[in-house]
Amino acid sequence: MTSIPTTDTAALRPVAHFTAKNSWLNDPNGLLHHDGTYHLFFQTNPHGTTWGNISWGHATSTDLVTWTEQDLAIPFTEDEMAFSGSAVVDARNTAGFAKEGETALVAIYTSAKDGSQSQSLAFSLDEGETWTRYAGNPVLDIGSAEFRDPKVFWYGGDDGHWVMVAVEAVAKKVVLYTSSDLRHWTFASDFGPAHAVGGVWECPDLFPLIVEGTTRTRWVLIVSMNPGGIAGGSGTQYFVGDFDGASFVPERLVDSNDLADFDWLDYGRDYYAAVSFNDAPDGRRLMVGWASNWDYANVTPTSPWRSSMSLVREIRLIASTDGVHRIAQRPVLPREVEGLQVFELSVPSGVGNRHAVVLSGVDEERLVITIDGDDRSISCDRTASGQIAFHESFPSVDWAPLPNGTTDSLDLLIVVDGMIVEIYAGGGLVTMTEQVFPSEPFGSLRVEPLAR
Known part of the structure; x- marks a missing residue:
């Protein structure tokens, strides 16, 4: 069923949730803090308000509430769409893109071509203003049509390595790869299927959190899924466990057919593809989700824009009274914004x-x-x-x-x-x-x- 808005929807445009000015928007990707600026990249169709021509849009903020939309970062081409991924500050210049005195921001995205999905790089040497595709793309190709959504982060100190968390979507597996230079990747381990498996797995994330009130660190694995979410359609689940730089081991797995027995990042209909910022200051774990659902995302009645992001949320880990570690979330809110x-x-x-x-x-x-x-x-x-x-x-x-x-x-x-x-x-x-x-x-x- 489709709908064309017959009334002005400008009053419904959020003021604190990011929306693209006049185009389609879906998954957040490439979330990054660098030199005082938060970078929010996102899936967009620069030529319409429904899914297609998928490219990386770009917005920046200094307060996580007021966002300025920038020029397209990674546009689609005749033979490639730029699907979801992540971005890192290559402070050690491991990939070799930066010259002396420069710092490279590197995006790791899924190259979607006819019947193929592989992982590719683009880099920026001007604080994210312009981006160049790496001539050696793709950097990881396993010959699959359903291999996507790389989240990359640095693990360890100066002698550490890069970790890529991606999905084999239809197999419902999170797959982990390691690298010293972002260009060459080695398979390390996989996880899944587990818990909710009613749809394809997408948009994974993996990060450490200190259990509130303790000195203990646990790792949180985020897995989005469509369909089969707790509220129907798209949904995002999570697992808590340990990570050693190569493999993730959950601290509990529930043998159940009841979705209510699993851990969900959000129980509403409209929170999907949530990922966290790399390099957020003060050790904060900050996350953004797409505030929509694939069941009806292409026909929601707004114009000339469609879909928004969630508020930025700070993520904490709580030891609940039943002994289970659970995520707690609080929104990053301004003191006062007109219309909020x-x-x-x-x-x-x-x-x-x-x-x-x-x-x-x-x-x-x-x-x-x-x-x-x-x-x-x-x-x-x-x-x-x-x-x-x-x-x-x-x-x-x-x-x-x-x-x-x-x-x-x-x-x-x-x-x-x-x-x-x-x-x-x-x-x-x-x-x-x-x-x-x-x-x-x-x-x-x-x-x-x-x-x-």
Whole structure:
């Protein structure tokens, strides 16, 4: 089912979630901090508002909230589209692209050609303003049509090495390779299939986090999947474990057919392909996801742009009361931005309590978040949120568990930014991201007790 917007959607363009000015946008890639500037690269179609002609767009920020769109970084060519990947600061000049006094930024991306996916390089010697494809591309080709989305990072000190985390998508495997120079790669190990396997695996990430309140370090492996997510369609799961520079070993694997038994980065319909920034200052782990879902991404009713990123989120690792390590997320928010609504509240969540948190606008349009103390659940109902008929799978009621350890009350942080609603429950141990398309952005919130 398709839809052409008949009304002006400018009022729904987010102010703190990045959108491309007048084109299609999907996965974030190449997230990088260098010399005081955050670089957000992203999949884009420079010639339209649906998927195609895939290239690397580019935006920069100094505060993670206000973004300036730059010229295309890696445009598509007649025989190649530039699929998702990552970017690094080659401070040791391991690839040899920089001359004396220069520092090379190197992008590692998937070259998508007829029936083939392989990994290639592009480099910039002017702080990311312009990019040059490496003449020796591809640098890693295993003869596959489903081998993509490399996330690359440096492991160890001066005697360390580069690690590439990619996917063999249809096989539902994360594959790890190592390199000393970014040009030559050696297979190290693989992981999977495991946990949710209802769709292809995409957009992996792997990074260390110190368990909050301790000195222990664990590694987190992010795996996006489409379809088969917890809310339907696209979804992003994670595993916690150990990494020795070559292989990842999860600390727990659950033998279950119930998606609710696995760890999900977000329980909403619209959070996918999340990856983290390389070289973020002060040891922070900062992540961005694509705030959409492949079920209906090509037909969401906005113009002349389509899709946005999530807010940047700071990622922490918590040892929960049941002994399981879980991710907690908090948004990077400005003190005040015109058009951005931020609600903080506490809702009763003990046994016998059931409350609705209602975000509303005009003409009875609303998003209803229900906190059920008996079912120990959170649900998010967008079936009356505005325009919903553009795709049969859009009007949804999505479910999440109450965060582990929740007792008599649940703390909520809700961010409303045009067409995007982000919900953080229990200090961010559970999050839900939902697109909505009301006549006007939701501006009010009320809490209502519900009968059992």
